[in-house]
Amino acid sequence: MNAAQTNPFAGPGPDARFAAALAQGRFEIQRCAACGQHVFYPRALCTHCGSAQLDWVQPSGAGVVYSSTVVRRKPEAGGDYNVALIDLAEGPRLMSRVDGMAPTQVRIGMPVQAQVIDDPAQGKLLVFVPQTAPEAIP
Structure with a gap:
């Protein structure tokens, strides 16, 4: 596990990850592994349950x-x-x-x-x- 996986506040922020994916032509949003809700704008913590277990997924669009x-x-x-x-x-x-x-x-x-x-x-x-x-x- 790297530092960004153990500490959601380590390294570049989630908005930088969103921008990097977009620069490569990919639209990604976050999905909370704890509650299953999708999150946008990129966050370090889930806006629904407060979990730091946010994964990046490609939405249907x-x-x-x-x-x-x-x-x-x-x-x-x-x-x-x-x-x-x-x-x-x-x-x-x-x-x-x-x-x-x-x-x-x-x-x-x-x-x-x-x-x-x-x-x-x-x-x-x-x-x-x-x-x-x-x-x-x-």
Whole structure:
């Protein structure tokens, strides 16, 4: 066992682990080995039971839009975009955006799927796209 496994506060923080996986094109979240709940944003301790037994897992990526808003920008600044809260099928809610459609067309309750994209200005980003196969959401 290494120090990070015995002491959750040793070494780089869990947000660094999340960022490193994302930089490699992988979307990962934590799952508590003690209570079985999924956790996001990355933590050293489970937000449900306080355990330090958090493992990294790849979620299904399936989600549902909980809320969305349009951020208005001038076209020369990149144009409008949306900011959305997404409820993952595994339970956690996270903030991202929905790509592949006009920002004003994003709707609450819409099924979406996670994708890691390569943004020229910001590197790898986690975004969501409209889901075409509704059977993937339980």
